Structures are given as C-alpha cells and as structure tokens.
Amino acid sequence: MKNNILIIxxxxxxxxxxxxxQRMGYNVILIERSAKLGGHLAKWDRLFPDRVxxxxxxxxxxxxxxxxxxxxxxxxxxxxxxxxxxxxRLTNGITVLSDAVLVASGFDLxxxxxxxxxxxGIYNQVMTNADLEAxxxxxxxxxxENPKKIGFVHCVGSRDEKSxxxxxxxxxxxxxxxxxxxxxxxxxxxxxxxxxxxxxLFGRHYEDLYLEAQKEYGVRFIRGRVAxxxxxxxxxxxxxxxxxxxxxxxxxxxxxxxxMSGMRPSASVKELGEHLGMxxxxxxxxxxxxxxxxxQRSPQPGIFLAGAATGPKTLPETxxxxxxxxxxxxxxxxxxxxxxxxxxxxxxxxx
Amino acid sequence: MIYEGKQKIWSEYQKxxxxxxxxxxxxxxxxxxxxxxxxTFLDITRxxxxxxxxxxxxxxxxxxxxxxxxxxxxxxxxxxxxxxFALMAKHGYENYVCSCITSFGLYCETMETWxxxxxxxxxxxxxxxxxxxxxxxxxxxLVHASDLIYKYRNLIAAQAVRKLVNVHTGEPLxxxxxxxxxxxxxxxxxxxxxxxxxxxxxxxxEAWGGEIVDYPERRxxxxxxxxxxxxxxxxxxSLSNTHKKFExxxxxxxxxIITNCPGCPYFLDRWQYVIAESTGKTYGQxxxxxxxxxxxxxxxxxxxxxxxDLGLQTHQVGVExxxxxxxxxxxxxxxxxxKDGKDLGSPQPCACLK
Amino acid sequence: MVDFGFGLVPSSRINxxxxxxxxxxELAAMEPDVRICMACGSCTAVCTAxxxxxxxxxxxxxxxxxxxxxxxxxMLESCQLCGKCSMVCPRGINTRHLILSITxxxxxx
Numbered sequence: 104m105k106n107n108i109l110i111i112x113x114x115x116x117x118x119x120x121x122x123x124x125q126r127m128g129y130n131v132i133l134i135e136r137s138a139k140l141g142g143h144l145a146k147w148d149r150l151f152p153d154r155v156x157x158x159x160x161x162x163x164x165x166x167x168x169x170x171x172x173x174x175x176x177x178x179x180x181x182x183x184x185x186x187x188x189x190x191x192r193l194t195n196g197i198t199v200l201s202d203a204v205l206v207a208s209g210f211d212l213x214x215x216x217x218x219x220x221x222x223x224g225i226y227n228q229v230m231t232n233a234d235l236e237a238x239x240x241x242x243x244x245x246x247x248e249n250p251k252k253i254g255f256v257h258c259v260g261s262r263d264e265k266s267x268x269x270x271x272x273x274x275x276x277x278x279x280x281x282x283x284x285x286x287x288x289x290x291x292x293x294x295x296x297x298x299x300x301x302x303x304l305f306g307r308h309y310e311d312l313y314l315e316a317q318k319e320y321g322v323r324f325i326r327g328r329v330a331x332x333x334x335x336x337x338x339x340x341x342x343x344x345x346x347x348x349x350x351x352x353x354x355x356x357x358x359x360x361x362x363m364s365g366m367r368p369s370a371s372v373k374e375l376g377e378h379l380g381m382x383x384x385x386x387x388x389x390x391x392x393x394x395x396x397x398x399q400r401s402p403q404p405g406i407f408l409a410g411a412a413t414g415p416k417t418l419p420e421t422x423x424x425x426x427x428x429x430x431x432x433x434x435x436x437x438x439x440x441x442x443x444x445x446x447x448x449x450x451x452x453x454x
Numbered sequence: 455m456i457y458e459g460k461q462k463i464w465s466e467y468q469k470x471x472x473x474x475x476x477x478x479x480x481x482x483x484x485x486x487x488x489x490x491x492x493x494t495f496l497d498i499t500r501x502x503x504x505x506x507x508x509x510x511x512x513x514x515x516x517x518x519x520x521x522x523x524x525x526x527x528x529x530x531x532x533x534x535x536x537x538x539f540a541l542m543a544k545h546g547y548e549n550y551v552c553s554c555i556t557s558f559g560l561y562c563e564t565m566e567t568w569x570x571x572x573x574x575x576x577x578x579x580x581x582x583x584x585x586x587x588x589x590x591x592x593x594x595x596l597v598h599a600s601d602l603i604y605k606y607r608n609l610i611a612a613q614a615v616r617k618l619v620n621v622h623t624g625e626p627l628x629x630x631x632x633x634x635x636x637x638x639x640x641x642x643x644x645x646x647x648x649x650x651x652x653x654x655x656x657x658x659x660e661a662w663g664g665e666i667v668d669y670p671e672r673r674x675x676x677x678x679x680x681x682x683x684x685x686x687x688x689x690x691x692s693l694s695n696t697h698k699k700f701e702x703x704x705x706x707x708x709x710x711i712i713t714n715c716p717g718c719p720y721f722l723d724r725w726q727y728v729i730a731e732s733t734g735k736t737y738g739q740x741x742x743x744x745x746x747x748x749x750x751x752x753x754x755x756x757x758x759x760x761x762x763d764l765g766l767q768t769h770q771v772g773v774e775x776x777x778x779x780x781x782x783x784x785x786x787x788x789x790x791x792x793k794d795g796k797d798l799g800s801p802q803p804c805a806c807l808k
Numbered sequence: 809m810v811d812f813g814f815g816l817v818p819s820s821r822i823n824x825x826x827x828x829x830x831x832x833x834e835l836a837a838m839e840p841d842v843r844i845c846m847a848c849g850s851c852t853a854v855c856t857a858x859x860x861x862x863x864x865x866x867x868x869x870x871x872x873x874x875x876x877x878x879x880x881x882x883m884l885e886s887c888q889l890c891g892k893c894s895m896v897c898p899r900g901i902n903t904r905h906l907i908l909s910i911t912x913x914x915x916x917x
Contacts, residue, residue, distance in 0.1 A: 216462070219650040224459035294829070314899075317844045321836075323873060326847070333670035334455060336705040341670040346822055348847050349870050355824035689814040697816055731810040805810070 105130040106436050109191055109199055111375065112207035113173060114142020115164055115418060116410025116425040120205055122167035123429035129436070132199050133168075134177040136371060140165065142209050148239035150418060151274075151281040152308040160418070182378045187446055189405065202440060203405050203432050204379065206389065207425070208371045210411035213260030213268070213364040221256065221362055226334045228357070231259075231364045232275065235282055239289075250293055250358035253286055254342055255279045256329045257299040261365030270386055272365030273415040276303040279363050280316050286361075287320040295322045296355065298329045298344050306417065327353065332360060366415040379406055388414045392454070399428040404439070404450045407432055455668060460651050467648035471605045472595050477547035478509040479538060481554035482519060484716040484748075490765030491750040492553055495599055498753055503609055507551070513541055516557040522680045528567075529581065532574070535564050536582045540590035550593035551602055555715040558598040559636025562644050565592060596644075598637065600714035600749050604646060604654045607661040615758035617663030620709070621781035626665040627709040630744070631655035632699075632722065634715025635675050655712055658749060662756050664710075671702035677725070678717030696725040700737050700744075707739075710776055711746040722746035727770045730807035741808045743771030755782060762788055772808060826875040831913060835872070838909040841901040845869045851893035851903055857886040865893055865903055868910060877914040884911060 106129050110117045113135030121131045139145055141164075147157040180192040189201045215223040215231045223229045230238075230246050238244040257279055261272040276299065283295050297316075302324065304313050316322040327345040335341055339356050346353045368387035376383050381401055382390040389412050392400040401408050409428035410421045439449045480492055499505045516538065517531035542550055552558050568575035582588055603610070618627045633652045638645025647653025650673070656666050676699060677683065677692030699722075713719040726743040730736045738744045746769070747755075754764040761782060766773045767789045777784055790800040836842055845866065852864040863886045871880040884907050893903040 216459070219463055219648065222459075224462070225456050225651075227456065296824075314844060317846075318840065321843055324846075331673070333672065334668065335670055346870075346874060349822065349867075349874055351820060351822050351874075353822040353824060353874070686813055690817045693814060694817040694819075698819075728812055729816075732812060732815060734809065 106202040106440070107132060107199055108203045108205065108432060109134070109189070109201035110205045110207060111179070112136075112142070112209055112410070112412070113140040113175065114207060114209045114410065115144050115161075116209065116412070116421050116428075117142075117205070117207035118164040118168045119422045119425035120207065120409055120429045120432075121171040121173075122164070123426055124432060125168070125171050127429065127433055129432075131171045132201070133171055133173045134179070134193060135173065135175045136178050138176050140173060140175065143212075144418070146233065146240075147236050149281070149285065151277040152306065152312045154281065154285075179375070179378050184380075187405065187440060187443070203407060203436060205407045205409060205428055205432065206375060206379070206381070206401070206412050207408075207410045207428075208369045208375055208412045210366045210415070211369050213266070213272075213367050215259055215362045215364045217266055218259055218263075218362070220331050221259065221329070221360070222332045222334070222340075223362060226332065226340060227338060228334075228340050229332065229360045229362065231362045232278055232282060233364065235286070235361050239282075239285060247359060250286075250290060252294045252355070252357045253283075253290075253296070253359045253361065254329070254340075254355070254357045255283055255295070255297045255361045255363060257297065257302075257363050258328065259362040259364050260367070262300065268365065268367065268386070271303060271415070273303070274417055275363040275365055276301075277306065277309050277312065277417075279361075280304065280309075280312050280322075282361065283322045284312070284316050284320050287316075287322065295320070296357075297322060297324045298327060298342075299324060300326070300328050325353070329360075366411060369412065372412075379403070381406065386414070388412065397431075399424060399431045400454065404454045405435070407435075463651050464647045464653045467643065467646065467653070469597075469601065469644065469646050470595065471597050471601050471646075472549045473505075473605070475506045475547060476508065476549045476551040476597075476602070477542040477545065477593075478507045478599075479513050479516070479550075479552045479557070480509065481552075481557065481716050482515045484553055487716060487720045487768075488748050488751065488765055489768060490754075490763060491748045494750045494754045494759065494764060495553070495603070498610065498750070498757065499602065499606070502613065502757070503606055505606075508545060508547060510541055510545060513538055516552070516554070516560055518554070518556045518560045519680060521560065522556070523684060529574075529578070531560065532564050532567075532578045533581045533585065535561060536578050536590045537586060537588060539592060540582060540588035542593060543589070543591040548591070548594040550596045551599055552596075553599045553716075555598060555600075555634030556636045556717075558596075559634075559640055561596055562641050565596065566641065568592070598654075598714065600637075600654050600658075601646060603749055603753055604657050607658045610753055610757060611661045611663075614662065614756040616756055616780060616782070618659060618710070618752070618756065618780070619663050620779045622779065626663055627776075627779065628667050628707060629659045629664040630667045630669065630672075630703055630706075630708040630711045631659060632672075632676065632711055632713040632715075632718050632746075634713070634718055635679070637714065655714055655749060658752070659712065662752070667703065667706045667708050669703040669706050671699045674699055674702075676718045676721050678715070678721050683721075692721065693725050693728060696721055697729055700726070700729070703744075704737055708744055709779060710752075711744055712749055712752050713746060714749050719746040719748050723770050727804060727807050731805060734806050736807055738771070738775065741806065742775050743807055745769060745771050745773045745776045747773075755780065760784065762791075770804075770807070822874045822876075824875065827873070828875065828877070831877070832872065835909055835913045838913065839902070839906045841899070842869060842872075842906055842909075844899050845901060846899060848898060850896040850898060854892045854896050856888050856890045856892055861886045863887060865907060868907075872910065872914070880910060881914055 110133040121133045124131050178194045183190045191199045260266045327347045329344045331343040333341045407428045409425045499507045517534040520526040521531040638649045642649035677695035683689045683692035723746040761784045857863040868880040868883040
C-alpha cells in the first residue's frame with residue numbers, strides 16, 4: 104500500500120518535493136495556506152544571476168507536480184501523533200493519515216514599515232524590492248515615473264538588532280545588483296546607487312553580475328548604510344549615508360529609493376510549531392536534526408523540513424533541499440517506518 | 455507624504471499620561487530665557503483648567519548642566535535627582551512633571567539605569583540618607599511639561615480665542631515643530647510618537663488649527679548641547695547646526711517654529727540674529743526672521759493672553775509679523791514697559807534682522 | 809557685518825548632487841575600466857610613491873566619484889608611473905593608463 108505523505112506549503116520547496124515523491128510512487132497531499140501555488144516565486148519577474156523569467160521556472164515546477172493532490176486555501180486544523188503516523192485534520196474538512204510530514208512553510212519578507220527612518224509608507228518615493236519586482240512584472244507603479252536618480256538600500260531588516268534579525272538574508276545583495284541592472288535597462292539615463300555594508304555575492308555568476316552592473320551600466324556602489332531619509336519640498340528624497348571608504352558623511356538627492364527587505368521566518372511557524380511540537384531556534388527558524396549532515400530532518404521522527412523554513416536560501420538551494428528531503432523521506436519510509444516491532448530502536452539508531 | 459503612514463507609527467508610540475496631580479519642577483534657565491513660559495504653564499493648568507500642579511521652593515536643579523559638561527559624576531547627579539524624588543514623595547505625589555527637556559532625558563536615563571542596576575539604586579538611597587536624611591520613592595509616572603500640554607490640547611482648543619490661522623488669507627499657519635534631543639532620541643518609547651516622527655508638538659499644532667511642516671533636517675540637533683557652545687572655540691559648530699536647519703526649512707516658508715526644550719527656542723531665535731548680522735541672511739519674509747516660540751507661549755497666544763505678558767518682547771526675532779498674521783491685538787508702545795508701566799529700556803535695533 | 813568671534817563652519821559632507829557626470833563620462837570614454845574599481849586598496853598598498861607621500865589611485869577614483877577632483881589630482885601628483893599597481897589590480901585595470909587619463913581630463917588647462 105502506498106504511504107501518504109503530507110506536504111505543508113505550496114512554494115518551490117513543496118512543489119519540487121511533491122513532484123519527486125510522486126515519481127517515487129508515494130501518495131502526496133500538498134496543502135497551501137494562500138489561494139495560489141508557487142509561494143514568493145509567483146510574484147517575481149526575473150531570477151538572479153542570469154535573469155531567467157520566474158514564470159518559466161514556476162511553470163516547470165507546476166508541470167512536474169501535476170497529479171499531486173493540492174489543496175489551496177487550506178491549513179491545518181489539528182494534528183494527533185499516533186504510534187508512528189500523524190492523523191491530520193485539515194480546514195477543508197478532510198482528514199489524512201500521514202506517514203511522514205514535510206514542512207515547507209517558507210519565509211515572509213520583512214515589513215519595511217518597521218524601519219521608520221526610511222519612511223516606507225510615509226514618503227511617496229520609497230518602495231521595497233518586492234514592489235519593484237511587481238513593477239517589472241506589470242510595468243505599473245505610480246512611484247516610478249522616469250526617475251533620474253535611484254538608490255538601493257541593502258540590508259533592510261537584516262543584520263539589524265533593532266529590527267530583530269541579526270543574520271544576513273543571503274539573497275538581497277544579488278537581488279539588488281540584478282534590480283539595479285534592470286532599472287538601468289528601463290531608464291538608461293538614470294544614475295543608480297547601491298548603498299551596502301558588505302556585498303555578499305558568493306554564488307556562481309554573481310561576481311559577473313556585479314562586474315556587469317559596474318561596467319555596462321555604471322552603477323555606483325557606495326559602502327555605507329543609509330541612515331536617514333527625508334523628503335524635500337519638491338517631493339524628492341534626501342538620503343544620508345556615510346561613504347565609509349572616504350570616511351565622510353554623504354548626502355544625495357534621489358527620485359526613488361528601493362529598500363531590500365530581508366527574509367524572516369514565516370508567520371505560520373508559531374502555529375505549525377505548536378501543532379507539530381516542533382522546536383524553533385533563537386532566529387525563529389525551525390530546528391533541524393543536524394545543520395550539516397541532516398538538514399532536512401527535524402529532531403522528531405517522521406517530520407521533515409525543506410526550503411526557507413530552515414533559514415534563508417537561494418532558489419537553487421531550496422530546490423536541492425526539496426529533492427534531498429524527498430530522498431530522506433524515502434529512506435525513512437523504507438528502512439525505519441515499516442518495521443513496527445523495532446521502530447523505536449531504529450529511530451534511536453538511524454534518525 | 456502619506457499621512458496615514460505617520461499615524462500608524464504614532465499609534466505605536468502611545469504614552470500613558472495621568473490627568474491630574476503632578477509635582478512640578480522648574481528649569482534652571484527657562485525663566486531667564488523665556489520669563490513668562492513657566493508662569494503661563496502654571497496659569498493655564500492651575501487657573502484655567504483647574505488641575506493640581508504642585509511645586510515647592512525647596513527643589514533644585516536636576517544637575518544636568520554639570521553632568522553633561524563632565525563636571526560631576528553620574529552618582530552625584532543621581533543623588534540630586536533622588537532628593538527631588540524625595541521631595542515629591544514627601545508632599546504625597548506620584549506623578550512627576552519637569553519643565554526642561556534635558557532634565558526629562560536625565561530622569562529617564564536615571565530611572566532606566568536604576569531598573570537595570572538595582573544595586574546602584576540601593577547605593578543612591580544610602581547616599582541620600584547620609585547626605586540629607588531623606589528617603590525617596592520613584593515616581594509612578596514621569597512626563598515632560600509638553601506632554602501635559604499635549605494631553606490638555608483639546609481642552610485648550612475648546613477655550614481658545616483664536617487658532618493658528620492667518621486671519622488675512624484664511625490659511626492655516628505653516629508651523630515647524632522642533633523637539634529637544636533629550637525627549638525621545640535616547641528612549642523612543644518614552645516620547646509621544648517615538649523618535650523618528652514625534653507627535654507631542656504635532657498634536658498641539660493640529661488641535662490648534664495649524665499646518666505641520668516636515669522638512670529634511672527636522673530631526674537635526676539645533677546645537678544647544680552644552681558641549682557644543684559653552685566654549686567660544688566650539689560655538690561655530692552650534693551656529694552651523696542651526697544654520698543647517700534653517701537652510702533646510704527655508705523652501706517651505708514657515709510662519710512659526712514651536713519647540714519644547716529650554717535651549718532650542720533660545721538658539722533658534724538668537725542664532726538667526728547672529729547669522730543675519732554676520733552674513734546678512736534672514737529666513738522670514740522681507741528681512742524678518744522666523745519667530746521661535748515655546749509651546750507655552752503658543753498656548754498662551756491661542757488662549758488670548760497679551761503677547762507682552764507672555765514675554766514675547768524678549769525674543770530677538772520680532773514676533774510682530776506673526777501677531778499680525780494671527781490677528782492678535784497688542785499695543786506696540788507697551789512692548790518694553792514693565793508691569794507697572796516702568797520703562798525697561800529697549801534694545802538697539804539690528805542692522806540686518808528686522 | 810558684526811564679528812562675533814565665531815562663525816559658520818563649512819560642511820565637510822560629500823554632496824553627490826555636485827557630481828560632474830559629463831566629465832566622468834569623458835574619462836570613462838578614455839578608460840572604461842574606471843567603472844569597475846572595487847576600492848580594494850591593493851594599488852595603494854604597493855605604491856612606490858605612497859610610502860613617502862600620500863598617493864593613491866583608489867582614493868583618486870573615489871574623490872572623482874565624490875565630486876572632489878582637486879583631491880584626485882593631489883593623490884596622483886607624485887605617481888612615478890612605475891606600474892606596481894598594474895601588477896596587483898585584481899580587476900585587471902590598466903592603472904597607468906587610468907592615472908594618465910585622470911590627469912588629462914581633470915587638470916585645469
């Protein structure tokens with residue numbers, strides 16, 4: 104008989120894992136809180152570093168997951184752990200007896216309103232990376248009307264004790280460089296500035312993206328965090344930062360400011376954690392069995408994790424994580440789970 | 455500007471301000487700079503609004519000037535503050551209101567330090583007992599006098615005889631609000647509206663019919679820090695800070711500046727004179743300056759007090775253009791006459807500043 | 809005018825609104841790799857003249873971008889054109905050519 108596997112979260116991690124597990128022959132049930140599948144990927148225009156269209160990648164993921172039972176607008180009502188399996192009651196009334204649960208709850212973007220000094224939601228010409236990505240998709244944003252001087256602020260809500268997140272969000276630097284190029288392509292006469300603390304361009308082709316931004320598009324990178332944004336009489340923005348390389352405070356008048364909002368643990372973590380009895384670390388992401396050798400297993404037998412639920416990840420890392428989780432689930436369901444007599448012993452040895 | 459964005463932030467930084475029964479402490483220098491401000495505060499709160507604002511002649515400075523100039527250590531200033539609190543407890547009050555904003559910052563700093571280091575609080579208790587046999591109780595609520603006027607702003611508006619409106623054009627006056635640095639920059643949660651978009655003076659202006667000007671250097675210090683101006687060699691920095699603010703607010707053409715600190719209106723007023731006389735530049739219309747008033751003076755003006763009873767003649771920047779805009783009746787001849795009609799002498803006219 | 813014994817202090821803040829884009833484009837046309845300097849400081853570290861007198865191509869490029877071309881020229885005054893900076897630049901910039909281009913474009917004739 105085929106095992107049931109419940110996947111919580113219909114973003115890239117959930118979709119990729121469900122496709123793999125279905126291919127392996129399992130009975131996959133995927134639930135997604137919101138009305139649409141695809142998670143944040145559905146809202147993006149082009150992906151760094153090579154600027155492939157996001158909807159192509161999403162299309163591929165959705166096609167591969169065809170045949171998987173997907174319930175959107177669905178959440179968990181209650182979960183009971185039986186001896187080995189999980190009895191899950193969903194909000195759509197359906198009950199699933201699941202032999203393994205994969206948590207792929209993803210991330211939320213930091214709410215940039217909380218960085219009061221940047222004036223998001225107060226000054227008209229301030230927007231976030233998500234807003235800009237939406238602009239690239241739709242061509243429509245009343246803040247963007249032939250801007251002549253554009254600034255990007257790295258690390259908004261990341262590496263920032265005051266807003267509650269010490270760590271780096273990994274993907275924003277590459278996104279900023281990508282968006283700087285894209286906006287320069289849209290407005291070739293504009294001057295573009297990127298205000299950064301450190302440029303984290305660690306992946307393959309990322310350095311080339313940086314070089315391209317500087318060489319082909321003349322983007323100016325200023326090492327210094329934007330500290331204060333105000334509005335001039337004519338509605339333009341007065342931006343203050345320090346050029347730490349020159350060791351001098353700096354000011355510039357900009358027509359548009361884009362805030363690189365960082366990644367935060369999904370708001371669903373608290374509820375999910377309670378339902379499943381899962382532990383969360385100080386940074387708000389779920390704990391894993393071992394950060395290096397068992398990153399897709401939670402400390403509890405039968406509960407698996409994939410994607411940004413365990414920390415900021417790039418999209419290729421998320422997909423690789425999802426495939427690894429599928430493999431871990433398969434190993435669990437063939438080596439540990441079937442042996443009812445020695446289950447507890449096997450969990451002790453091999454989980 | 456998206457006003458609703460600011461409103462959301464203001465709603466997050468609400469502060470509990472009790473309605474009545476306060477122990478009031480005065481400022482060291484406000485009575486010299488703005489003679490009628492504290493008197494007007496007491497007149498409005500006690501006589502017009504009927505509140506219980508108590509003060510004793512035995513209270514002293516909070517020690518802020520000496521502390522911020524590095525002449526006394528923190529323990530000494532904490533003991534002085536403890537004595538102030540002891541007087542408050544002795545007279546049966548638990549709400550504390552102070553007139554000076556640096557004091558307010560210092561009181562907040564002291565209370566926070568005591569909260570984090572209870573052993574220091576115990577030591578100060580001992581110090582106070584040894585030095586003057588007094589025991590102190592920490593105030594339950596600590597507010598600044600501008601917080602109180604903010605709390606009463608609608609009561610004042612209800613009894614006001616005029617609004618912050620230009621009677622000739624019908625337009626609201628454009629008002630720049632300047633918050634003292636020590637109000638909320640150190641402890642944003644202790645200020646109404648937080649540190650980035652403080653609401654205490656904005657609330658007053660809105661209640662009294664004016665229009666707020668938000669200009670780029672709004673948050674910038676005016677330069678009244680003791681370290682910035684005590685020594686003549688440093689004073690240029692203080693002057694330049696105020697200059698930066700005026701250059702930034704100029705395009706918005708404000709009619710009035712309202713402040714809640716002892717020093718800020720002083721410098722925003724006097725440095726306009728220095729800038730005018732040393733460079734020839736003025737920031738008001740036709741060679742006038744922009745009047746810089748304390749919130750008590752503005753409250754007094756909307757309540758119908760005589761400008762000369764409010765001490766407005768002591769301002770270096772002439773307030774007459776503002777009074778004319780607001781339609782205030784005043785007698786120019788009485789400007790430099792004392793309470794009994796005695797001639798107090800008048801200042802020499804300035805070369806550049808009218 | 810009255811002398812009070814103290815006066816306005818000039819601002820030492822960099823004002824990017826004063827950046828001369830036209831002149832910079834003239835320089836970039838001559839030496840496009842001025843755009844790709846990443847301010848690593850390798851050139852300054854090995855500079856022959858820099859051991860004795862403040863000399864730094866990194867600082868000169870930064871000064872140009874910060875609207876301070878006098879400082880840029882000052883930083884390159886003592887350059888010996890020895891080529892040590894070209895040897896070490898990780899981005900492969902032809903630094904000697906860049907130095908000569910900067911002095912050509914920004915010197916007042």
